[in-house]
Amino acid sequence: MLIVDSLKKHFGFVKAVDNVNLEIKEGEIVSIIGTNGAGKTTLVNLISGYLKPDSGRILFLDKDITFASPYVRIKLGVGRSFQLIQLFGNTTVLDNVRTALFSKYGMIRRGLLPADRYSSVTDEAIKILENFNLADKKNLTPTGLSEGDLKILDIAIAFALKSRLLLLDEPTSGVATSDKFKVMDSIVSAIRREKISTLIIEHDMDIVSGYSDRVIVMHEGKVMAEGRPSEIMENKEVKAIVFGIVS
């Protein structure tokens, strides 16, 4: 579904992403782990079109999207969430999701009838919020939500765009430890239901091993190791560099 082929992005002397190859299959949930500055977020920015690579190729559904604009990628089905939440702060939770749906259906050109008249879109937005256990908060603005709920809403918006591939940048950062699993449960169950391929950047190993099919370890811009969560946890090199455990 997604193929990244010898992708490179350097910032001056810093090799943020250096010759990275990876593949994500249909419906697969892949986590990327690595120390700070390993190039994880840069990689996500390259795939979502937020940055342009120096060299290499990105193929999505057999289309070359290496230099496509973010707009084109979204229309193709690449959605993302942000480490720092990006929401529409002055509108309701319902409108946050509904605007994404209007955009997805190409309806944002319609300028005369009130949005409430498009009841099928409203119903769909409510259904998505129900999927993420946010339906009872639909009339609140984001300022009234907990950090965990904000993260979920951020992902619900990406979800509303019917993304085939979701890029989640630290979905649990800033969320209280006690809520982390609750947040991940609602995200992952929605993803599994729709069989969306997902790339997650995460620090918390409990979450990585609990929710992903495959783990990619990055270090200094390169892919250092790759495999099932249990294999990665036993990899000595990974243990030493990423977790700082010397045995």
Next chain:
Amino acid sequence: MTKNPRWIACILIFIALLFIPRILSIHNLMLFEYGLTFAIVGLGFNLLLGYTGLLSFGHGAYFAAGAYTVGMIAKYLPEAYRLEILIPAALLFSLILSVIFGFLCVRHTKIFFSILALSLSMLLYALLFKLYHLTGGSDGLRVPLPSLLGISFKGIRRPEFLSGTYYYFLLIMFAASFVIMKGIVSSPFGKALQAIRDNEIRAELIGIRVRRYRLYAFCLSGLFVGLGGALWTFVNGHVTADLSHWVFSGEIVYMTLLGGFGIFEGPIIGAMVYTFLRLMVQGYTQYWMFFIGAILIGIVLLLPNGVAGAIAWLLIKLKRRKAAEGSTC
């Protein structure tokens, strides 16, 4: 829709407005008509400020575009000097101008946008001011009474025209602007604009072409402001280049802030309050600008949502008190 109390209130207010010429003296009625034209301007301006998050200090240009369309047709095409031609022509020219200026402005946001809009309007000011033979320069252009649907108003004095046919024409234009703008801001298109206002990055990443939609908002805003400008000329009887000067653009900003840009009806209330307030203060003292300025400081510090925001706050408070009393009974 008819069950919504807000719409019932709007219809009641509209019916009340029909009787205004019988209540107000001709002097106050003229002021009220100034207020109505500025209310249309405010509605247009606020699509950009309140709903798209762009503060323009150059909206006088589109007002001037509408006003000068009327003035120029009066001078060069007197046979076309009919309201049913003038209004579409004014809309067309303000649209053309806002497409050109907007195309340049929407490349930037925040202060850069504001300054660019201001500079472009001053460019138009310089043209209107210097092209004396075409535009009348600092003397401006005279605006005679137009005809409407074949009815000529020759021999009628301006006050009679303004308190009769023209008031109702203006009222219909205002009501239409109100309904259309209300539709725009609550439509999916309006939601997309608000998404851009709230978070540009996210808006881009849900597939909204941010720059293009800013331009759409800019042009719509220019259209309404141009309409306001055209309607204003008949009340004023005269147009000058000052309309495109940044000081006049500043007055449009002032009215919107005074009324409250966070509320749909805010700019309308602001336009009315400003028109009457200005005349009242001017009547008291020659230092009226000082008072107008002091009021702006007060508004920004004490009522960030303007007069309309204060009214809304009072209404909510009253409702709560009523609800509290109801529950104790």
